[in-house]
Amino acid sequence: MGAGASSLHHVHYRNLTAGFIELPLDHKDIEIQRPYDVPESSRYSFVNGVHKMWVYSDDKPHSINSRTNPRTELAIKGYEYSSGVWQFEGEGFVPRGTSGVCVMQIFGASHSRATTLMIRTYKGSLSYYRSPVLVPNIWNRWFKLNVIHDVDASTVKIYIDGVLVHEAAGHGGSSHAFKCGVYSQNDASHYMESRWKRIKVFKKE
Template sequence: MILLPIVYLSLLLFILLQTSTLAVDPTQGFTRLPLSNSNFAVQKPYDVPQDQRYSFKNGVHKFWVYSTDKPHTPTSNTAPRTEIRVTGYDYTSGVWQFEGYGYVPSGSSGVCIMQVLGGTSSATTLQLRVYDGSLTYYRSPVLLQNTYNRWFRVNVIHDVGASTVKVYIDGVLKYQGNGRGDATHYFKFGVYEQNDSSSYMESRWKDIKIFRK
């Protein structure tokens, strides 16, 4: 008779494990905000023309940078980057969401491809990086393996009041953790060199959307 509850518990655990990997729509309950190219400010190495590090064709933003490039301003001490900084939607409260489809070609490594800027314990609340084909939250944990040469949907939800961050990949919750303190926050995407980087880094993005509650 004792075996029956154990069987039921095992079955319930199996069901929970299976359903936890089902895709959902993270944007349900959110309001989509107007967004146009006027909200996209390109940051690139200060000493090269924009079209040598960024292109926008057929709805696809393409970013690339070299490890030998200059920072985005002459006075910056940061690593090379080519990114879009989303303008017009800086926030200090509320629940905000970034959505986009990312693509990283093989060979690009040691690079941040999306950020939530602002924090008290660090300059950022979140970074999504790529190391040897794996998408990671900062350096770890791994959120998605084998990301090279394919499109994947990214949804990042930042609840400022609750100080939480969630990351969905292709509609599946891959990370949930704490925020990094109050600040003025905003979204960025593109390529920003990190540790152990490849000499050339590239990412592509399309269908960018911003939501809030």
């Protein structure tokens, strides 16, 4: 179901988190994954409650033995999960020009997949992997993202600014974790950046 679907409906914030417990989240629960050959401060800043992450398409991967694309991501640690219903909430911002990059993901899936979810930006739109487009014209504005992953039912629901924009199947796997930031994908711009604030993690009671 894409952003143009007739069944879109607004869900008030309290309804999205009703029945969930907000888990404590501070700096000890966050790991910044960045190109291995540069200091953290050259790809990440935290100022006035905003996590700013950026990376270049010719950067190194996050570890010397990794073959993955360049990334600067905020990985939530200590809340890896394998069952139940979990929710990520955060406010994101993608500056004009950032394209071909994952800005939020659920890491972990079964077999040949690495992720259960990727939210990417291409030429100013947010999309679920390559398609469908979730929201057009996302550049240079703050948006609120809620992602609800029901592991046992194998479903993922994506809400942007309180609107259900997509529901997808889960992809199995024995361990999952939330990440946000910038992780280069296909057709990436040379410079990629996203900003995040008010990041929260919830678990269904």
